[in-house]
Amino acid sequence: MAARAGTAGKLKSTPAAPREGAKPVGADKRVAIMEAALDLFRANGYRHTAMEDIAQAANVAKGTLYLYFKSKDELFEALARLLAARVQEDLDAVAKRDLPLQAKVLAILDAKLGFFYRWILSSPHAAELLAPKANLPGDIFDPVDGSFRAMLSKALKEGVRAGEIDPKAAGLTLDAALETLLAAAYGAEHGGGSEAQFRERLARIVTLTLRGLRP
Amino acid sequence: MAARAGTAGKLKSTPAAPREGAKPVGADKRVAIMEAALDLFRANGYRHTAMEDIAQAANVAKGTLYLYFKSKDELFEALARLLAARVQEDLDAVAKRDLPLQAKVLAILDAKLGFFYRWILSSPHAAELLAPKANLPGDIFDPVDGSFRAMLSKALKEGVRAGEIDPKAAGLTLDAALETLLAAAYGAEHGGGSEAQFRERLARIVTLTLRGLRP
Amino acid sequence: MAARAGTAGKLKSTPAAPREGAKPVGADKRVAIMEAALDLFRANGYRHTAMEDIAQAANVAKGTLYLYFKSKDELFEALARLLAARVQEDLDAVAKRDLPLQAKVLAILDAKLGFFYRWILSSPHAAELLAPKANLPGDIFDPVDGSFRAMLSKALKEGVRAGEIDPKAAGLTLDAALETLLAAAYGAEHGGGSEAQFRERLARIVTLTLRGLRP
Amino acid sequence: MAARAGTAGKLKSTPAAPREGAKPVGADKRVAIMEAALDLFRANGYRHTAMEDIAQAANVAKGTLYLYFKSKDELFEALARLLAARVQEDLDAVAKRDLPLQAKVLAILDAKLGFFYRWILSSPHAAELLAPKANLPGDIFDPVDGSFRAMLSKALKEGVRAGEIDPKAAGLTLDAALETLLAAAYGAEHGGGSEAQFRERLARIVTLTLRGLRP
DNA sequence: TATGAATGAGTATTCATTCAT
DNA sequence: GATGAATGAATACTCATTCAT
Numbered sequence: 001m002a003a004r005a006g007t008a009g010k011l012k013s014t015p016a017a018p019r020e021g022a023k024p025v026g027a028d029k030r031v032a033i034m035e036a037a038l039d040l041f042r043a044n045g046y047r048h049t050a051m052e053d054i055a056q057a058a059n060v061a062k063g064t065l066y067l068y069f070k071s072k073d074e075l076f077e078a079l080a081r082l083l084a085a086r087v088q089e090d091l092d093a094v095a096k097r098d099l100p101l102q103a104k105v106l107a108i109l110d111a112k113l114g115f116f117y118r119w120i121l122s123s124p125h126a127a128e129l130l131a132p133k134a135n136l137p138g139d140i141f142d143p144v145d146g147s148f149r150a151m152l153s154k155a156l157k158e159g160v161r162a163g164e165i166d167p168k169a170a171g172l173t174l175d176a177a178l179e180t181l182l183a184a185a186y187g188a189e190h191g192g193g194s195e196a197q198f199r200e201r202l203a204r205i206v207t208l209t210l211r212g213l214r215p
Numbered sequence: 216m217a218a219r220a221g222t223a224g225k226l227k228s229t230p231a232a233p234r235e236g237a238k239p240v241g242a243d244k245r246v247a248i249m250e251a252a253l254d255l256f257r258a259n260g261y262r263h264t265a266m267e268d269i270a271q272a273a274n275v276a277k278g279t280l281y282l283y284f285k286s287k288d289e290l291f292e293a294l295a296r297l298l299a300a301r302v303q304e305d306l307d308a309v310a311k312r313d314l315p316l317q318a319k320v321l322a323i324l325d326a327k328l329g330f331f332y333r334w335i336l337s338s339p340h341a342a343e344l345l346a347p348k349a350n351l352p353g354d355i356f357d358p359v360d361g362s363f364r365a366m367l368s369k370a371l372k373e374g375v376r377a378g379e380i381d382p383k384a385a386g387l388t389l390d391a392a393l394e395t396l397l398a399a400a401y402g403a404e405h406g407g408g409s410e411a412q413f414r415e416r417l418a419r420i421v422t423l424t425l426r427g428l429r430p
Numbered sequence: 431m432a433a434r435a436g437t438a439g440k441l442k443s444t445p446a447a448p449r450e451g452a453k454p455v456g457a458d459k460r461v462a463i464m465e466a467a468l469d470l471f472r473a474n475g476y477r478h479t480a481m482e483d484i485a486q487a488a489n490v491a492k493g494t495l496y497l498y499f500k501s502k503d504e505l506f507e508a509l510a511r512l513l514a515a516r517v518q519e520d521l522d523a524v525a526k527r528d529l530p531l532q533a534k535v536l537a538i539l540d541a542k543l544g545f546f547y548r549w550i551l552s553s554p555h556a557a558e559l560l561a562p563k564a565n566l567p568g569d570i571f572d573p574v575d576g577s578f579r580a581m582l583s584k585a586l587k588e589g590v591r592a593g594e595i596d597p598k599a600a601g602l603t604l605d606a607a608l609e610t611l612l613a614a615a616y617g618a619e620h621g622g623g624s625e626a627q628f629r630e631r632l633a634r635i636v637t638l639t640l641r642g643l644r645p
Numbered sequence: 646m647a648a649r650a651g652t653a654g655k656l657k658s659t660p661a662a663p664r665e666g667a668k669p670v671g672a673d674k675r676v677a678i679m680e681a682a683l684d685l686f687r688a689n690g691y692r693h694t695a696m697e698d699i700a701q702a703a704n705v706a707k708g709t710l711y712l713y714f715k716s717k718d719e720l721f722e723a724l725a726r727l728l729a730a731r732v733q734e735d736l737d738a739v740a741k742r743d744l745p746l747q748a749k750v751l752a753i754l755d756a757k758l759g760f761f762y763r764w765i766l767s768s769p770h771a772a773e774l775l776a777p778k779a780n781l782p783g784d785i786f787d788p789v790d791g792s793f794r795a796m797l798s799k800a801l802k803e804g805v806r807a808g809e810i811d812p813k814a815a816g817l818t819l820d821a822a823l824e825t826l827l828a829a830a831y832g833a834e835h836g837g838g839s840e841a842q843f844r845e846r847l848a849r850i851v852t853l854t855l856r857g858l859r860p
Numbered sequence: 861t862a863t864g865a866a867t868g869a870g871t872a873t874t875c876a877t878t879c880a881t
Numbered sequence: 882g883a884t885g886a887a888t889g890a891a892t893a894c895t896c897a898t899t900c901a902t
Contacts, residue, residue, distance in 0.1 A: 029865090047262065051893060061867045063895080072893065170426055172419065179406070180419040187402030187420075191394070204387065204395040205402075205424075211385055212423030266876060276884045278878080287876065459886090477692065480871060491888045493874080502872065600856055602849065609836070610849040617832030617850075621824070634817065634825040635832075635854075641815055642853030696897060706863045708899080717897065 030068045032058045037075055045125035080136050084144050087115045101159040106206045109185045112148050117198050166215035181209050245283045247273040252290055260340030295351050299359045302330045316374040321421050323366050324400045332413050368393055381430035396424050460498045462488040467505055475555035510566050514574050517545045531589040536636045539615045542578050547628050551619045596645035611639050675713045677703040682720055690770035729789045732760045746804045751851050753796050754830045762843050798823055811860035826854050
């Protein structure tokens with residue numbers, strides 16, 4: 001259901017390299033740095049990852065990092081931007097597929113939460129990695145959040161129209177139902193475990209919640 | 216339903232202070248330090264709160280902190296231990312009350328999650344505060360988690376016996392239903408807002424999930 | 431003629447230490463740091479003097495420097511402030527003495543220029559030391575400059591009144607004569623050499639210039 | 646009186662470029678670099694001017710700078726050498742002119758000091774620009790200083806011979822008078838202001854000093 | 861010649877912790 | 882117990898210089 005579970009371990013597929021076409025070397029290095037950074041951030045947390053460490057892991061000199069990223073914060077931001085882009089891609093892919101209500105909702109939620117889970121939340125330093133996120137410019141995640149919510153809303157509306165669910169039966173407006181579903185789904189992040197366990201958890205939450213919304 | 220909303224601002228009610236009886240000054244100082252620390256951690260986050268700041272807020276010298284707590288981490292751990300104790304108290308209080316299924320489940324969840332929300336999660340630095348938590352010794356929250364789960368399990372079992380819910384109808388074992396309910400409830404933490412909004416969110420999640428478990 | 435040529439090598443005589451009376455240790459350390467800093471600044475220039483070097487020379491840890499001075503710049507500023515205070519002291523001393531015109535003018539100029547020469551200008555890095563000076567808050571040197579000029583002006587006026595000099599004979603107003611004398615005196619800084627040579631140069635400039643102002 | 650005020654803005658008039666005749670491009674580039682460097686040094690100071698900045702201003706790549714100058718210091722030295730050459734030219738021009746004592750002395754001093762004032766001293770970063778100068782090999786300014794002193798000495802001697810001045814009357818040997826005049830003249834640099842103000846100051850110093858040397 | 865990507869030594873500053881008083 | 886002066890390890894960032902192309 002996750003569009004690109006198979007490529008989850010690599011960043012290269014998104015060629016966000018500078019001066020595209022001229023020197024693939026630069027692109028490779030930029031990617032290498034980002035990969036090293038993501039690995040180390042996940043392994044050691046943000047503050048405990050020294051630029052020096054990232055440089056070594058990426059096999060470049062410390063100063064080279066600053067050729068590609070103005071600062072440690074900007075490196076982190078670039079990472080966030082990449083992840084956001086990937087989530088958006090997955091959401092777009094889901095939008096094109098014709099799925100029954102529950103599968104659609106699950107796919108949407110998995111596109112967003114699953115991706116984060118894979119990259120960030122499964123790290124023991126997830127919390128620290130999300131802390132700087134709070135300071136990131138809103139334009140990184142806001143658009144993704146927007147389409148995410150829009151898709152979810154659309155799916156629920158279709159479910160109502162098809163008579164599959166009826167928020168009023170549970171005393172909720174459609175918006176309230178959306179927010180509740182969303183919040184509950186976020187809870188799937190908790191509990192740790194493998195990605196499969198996460199997805200199982202998410203699926204069950206969706207199942208129960210949609211059942212709770214039945215007419 | 217919130218057992219002790221009125222005392223939420225004080226830590227003193229838990230007389231876990233050492234050397235009790237000899238020098239109340241010491242106990243007071245320990246408490247003063249913890250209160251100052253909790254305030255500052257919530258306000259500024261863990262790393263951005265310097266020991267110097269805590270000392271000043273508690274009106275003691277920096278060195279004094281180390282008379283009561285071996286390190287900054289240990290101070291944080293003591294805080295966590297205190298919060299855990301408070302959650303346990305609330306859970307015990309809920310256990311004694313006779314409530315219908317949904318109210319009981321909600322009370323149990325609120326005792327645990329609500330407390331954290333009040334103290335930690337409502338802080339803009341929640342993420343950072345939970346990061347060190349990951350490193351805390353398991354014996355702090357494990358017992359609380361244990362009785363928490365036990366109570367929830369018991370409530371659900373009674374619900375099954377009373378015919379109010381039937382996990383099998385949703386294709387789940389009782390344990391799976393418990394985990395799912397729990398995970399979904401955790402999701403209430405997300406979304407920010409006031410404590411009232413948090414509780415509203417939690418209530419809705421419980422409502423939907425229990426509805427989803429109906430026979 | 432130089433009020434305190436004998437104490438030129440020590441800063442201690444100005445007890446600008448903090449928390450005076452409580453712990454002379456702190457005062458000593460502050461002075462030790464300033465002495466070390468002045469020595470190193472003179473020897474190696476501002477930028478090439480690392481805080482680490484100053485700390486070692488003062489026999490304290492690097493962090494200790496920051497207990498007494500907020501930053502390298504502030505340390506430099508404190509030094510400047512001290513020097514300015516010392517010049518002011520010397521000027522005040524000269525003001526109390528009753529001297530013939532030429533001696534008076536020379537004493538005034540020596541109080542200001544001589545002091546700088548001793549401390550700063552005789553360093554091979556004089557220029558670099560004066561560069562940051564440009565960024566210092568005006569309130570450090572402005573008052574000193576003010577009384578310096580005022581004293582010089584007063585001395586010249588008395589000379590005019592006594593018929594010893596007559597700026598008009600050289601086609602100058604008294605103010606123009608003052609500025610010219612002052613500028614010429616500054617020239618004594620150039621040429622290097624010992625302090626004695628500097629003073630000899632200054633004396634000759636004063637002699638010639640005052641002769642040039644004779645009626 | 647300023648020999649070449651009109652050409653003050655350009656360095657090209659001194660064809661000291663290497664590889665002359667083969668590739669004027671090279672010469673042009675060398676000149677372009679020096680012009681860019683002088684501009685930036687004056688505007689931002691020595692240390693705050695990055696080689697990268699110079700390269701950009703000169704429209705060449707950073708590495709190209711090192712084809713023409715071994716190091717940043719050597720670039721600065723080349724600049725100094727050029728300025729020294731220009732002063733020498735001006736001095737030579739003055740030597741050929743037949744002028745009365747005071748005008749001659751002023752012209753000589755202006756040739757040297759005025760030139761520096763125009764290029765260096767009038768910069769807010771003068772102090773910093775003169776700091777590296779201290780480390781410059783003596784052969785750059787020593788010859789200029791030599792002929793400068795020689796010319797001044799010759800002028801004074803003629804003044805003595807003509808009965809216009811008499812150092813002995815002021816208790817000085819001719820050499821001492823020379824040194825004193827020279828030092829006083831240097832003082833004209835201080836006080837900032839426009840070039841006109843500088844020249845006014847210099848003229849007054851010369852006037853007063855020569856008056857002081859009258860029989 | 862010319863380029864510009866890559867290098868890495870150099871440095872100010874913070875803050876948890878210690879310990880003499 | 883209480884203090885707070887002293888410590889020093891840890892770390893992001895700059896920029897002159899090199900060198901493969």
